[in-house]
Amino acid sequence: MTEAPAPAALRGDCANCFGLCCVALPFAVSADFAVTKPAGKPCANLQQDFRCGIHTRLRDQGFSGCTVYDCFGAGQKVSQVTFGSKDWRQAPDTAPQMFGVFPVVRQLHELLFYVTEALALEPARPLHPELRLLRDETEALTLLGPDALAALDVGAQRQKVNALLLKASSLVRGNPGKKKNRRGADLMGARLRKADLRGADLRGAYLIAADLSGADLRTADLIGADLRDTNLAGADLTGAFFLTQPQLNAARGDSVTKLPKALVRPAHWG
Structure with a gap:
C-alpha cells in the first residue's frame, strides 16, 4: 500500500x-x-x-x-x-x-x-x-x-x-431538489444575494462577478466553480466542500464571510 x-x-x-x-x-x-x-x-x-x-x-x-x-x-x-x-x-x-x-x-x-x-x-x-x-x-x-x-x-x-x-x-448534499442543480451553469454576473444554495451542485459553474453576498452555501459542491471576482461578502460557506484556497483567493469577501475550517481568509479581503 x-x-x-x-x-x-x-x-x-x-x-x-x-x-x-x-x-x-x-x-x-x-x-x-x-x-x-x-x-x-x-x-x-x-x-x-x-x-x-x-x-x-x-x-x-x-x-x-x-x-x-x-x-x-x-x-x-x-x-x-x-x-x-x-x-x-x-x-x-x-x-x-x-x-x-x-x-x-x-x-x-x-x-x-x-x-x-x-x-x-x-x-x-x-x-x-x-x-x-x-x-x-x-x-x-x-x-x-x-x-x-x-x-x-x-x-x-x-x-x-x-x-x-x-x-x-x-x-x-443529500436531496436538495432539481432547482439546486447548477452544475456547469453560466451564472456570470448573476444576482444571487442571500440565495439559499444549501446542498447545491455548483460543480464547474461560471460564477464570475456573481453577487453571492449573504448567500447560504452550506454543503454546496464547489469543485471547479469559477469564483473570479465573485462577491462572497457575508456568505456562509460552512461545510461547503471541494472548495480550494485558489478559488477563495480569486473571489471577494469580507470579515464576516464564514469559511470551511481548512481554508483561510485571503489577505486582500481586508
Whole structure:
C-alpha cells in the first residue's frame, strides 16, 4: 500500500521547488498578468534562489493571476522526488522534460487533494474504502519516473476519480431538489444575494462577478466553480466542500464571510 500524502504535501511549498510554475507555464497579458510569457521561459520576477522577487506585491504589480494559482504540492514533488533535487539551471538538459512533467503531476496532485477531502466527509463514509484505494493508486502514479509520467493518460485517471467524487457529492448534499442543480451553469454576473444554495451542485459553474453576498452555501459542491471576482461578502460557506484556497483567493469577501475550517481568509479581503 502506498503511504497516504500528508495534507502539507498537497499544498505548494515554494522553498522546495525550482520555481516550476514561474517557468513551465505560459501566461498572456491580461487583467491577471502584466506581461506575456511563453511556456518554458523564466518569469522576469524569478530570482536565482527560485523565489518570486515581488511575491508580497503581486496584485499591485499586475500579477493577480499568480495569487490564485496553487500547484497542490506538485512543484516540490517534481523538484525533489521526480528529478532528485537536480534543478534545471544546474542540469539544463533536464529542463524540457521537467517542465513537461510538472503539469502532469499537478493534475495528479489536484486529484489527490479532492480524494483526500472526500475521505474527511462523514456522509461519504460508505465510499471510504474505494476512495482509499484510489488515493493510493493516484499517489503511486505521482512517484513514476519522468518518462512514465510524460506518457501517462491523466484523463483516464481523472475519469475514475471523478466518478467516485460524484457519488461522494451526492451523499454529502443529500436531496436538495432539481432547482439546486447548477452544475456547469453560466451564472456570470448573476444576482444571487442571500440565495439559499444549501446542498447545491455548483460543480464547474461560471460564477464570475456573481453577487453571492449573504448567500447560504452550506454543503454546496464547489469543485471547479469559477469564483473570479465573485462577491462572497457575508456568505456562509460552512461545510461547503471541494472548495480550494485558489478559488477563495480569486473571489471577494469580507470579515464576516464564514469559511470551511481548512481554508483561510485571503489577505486582500481586508
